[in-house]
Amino acid sequence: MTDVLVQFVRARLDEDRECALKAASRVEGGSSWAFAEMEVRAGDGAPVTRHTWADEGAHIARHDPDRVLHEVAAKRLQLDEALASRHHISPDQYETCPVATTVDGLDETQAAALERLNEEQRQESGGEPICWVSCGRDARVRRTLELLAMPYSEHPGYTQALAANRA
Numbered sequence: 589m590t591d592v593l594v595q596f597v598r599a600r601l602d603e604d605r606e607c608a609l610k611a612a613s614r615v616e617g618g619s620s621w622a623f624a625e626m627e628v629r630a631g632d633g634a635p636v637t638r639h640t641w642a643d644e645g646a647h648i649a650r651h652d653p654d655r656v657l658h659e660v661a662a663k664r665l666q667l668d669e670a671l672a673s674r675h676h677i678s679p680d681q682y683e684t685c686p687v688a689t690t691v692d693g694l695d696e697t698q699a700a701a702l703e704r705l706n707e708e709q710r711q712e713s714g715g716e717p718i719c720w721v722s723c724g725r726d727a728r729v730r731r732t733l734e735l736l737a738m739p740y741s742e743h744p745g746y747t748q749a750l751a752a753n754r755a
């Protein structure tokens with residue numbers, strides 16, 4: 589079930605974007621960082637950290653709001669492309685991925701024939717059809733989602749969303 593992790597990743601990307609937009613709006617003259625004695629403060633204004641190592645300023649500048657916004661946009665495209673990928677369709681219905689649908693390009697007749705095959709399999713094995721390894725669409729989507737979620741592993745919802753993706 590990838591839906592939970594899709595929602596998790598989209599929510600984290602939305603948070604990154606909002607944070608970058610707020611940061612950019614506080615920089616005079618646009619979105620490039622200019623700082624000298626920079627402090628990072630919490631939402632209540634309490635200081636969280638000051639420069640703690642020599643290259644911290646360069647590090648912060650490297651991750652300025654513009655860059656974060658570009659990264660969020662790129663990750664959203666990557667997510668959308670993964671979700672838009674399709675299951676394998678073959679002229680031979682026995683080689684078509686069992687979970688393919690009209691969304692993947694089957695016409696109504698082909699989809700009905702595939703469903704009949706799936707029903708035969710259910711009767712024989714008792715299991716629901718799954719995306720075949722030879723198709724790989726679902727495995728690729730799960731992997732892309734997990735990689736996109738990885739930077740948010742400290743988020744309290746991460747473990748649950750990851751578990752749902754692997755269910």
Ligand SMILES: [Zn+2]
Nearest residue numbers: 675685719723
């Ligand atoms: Zn498939």
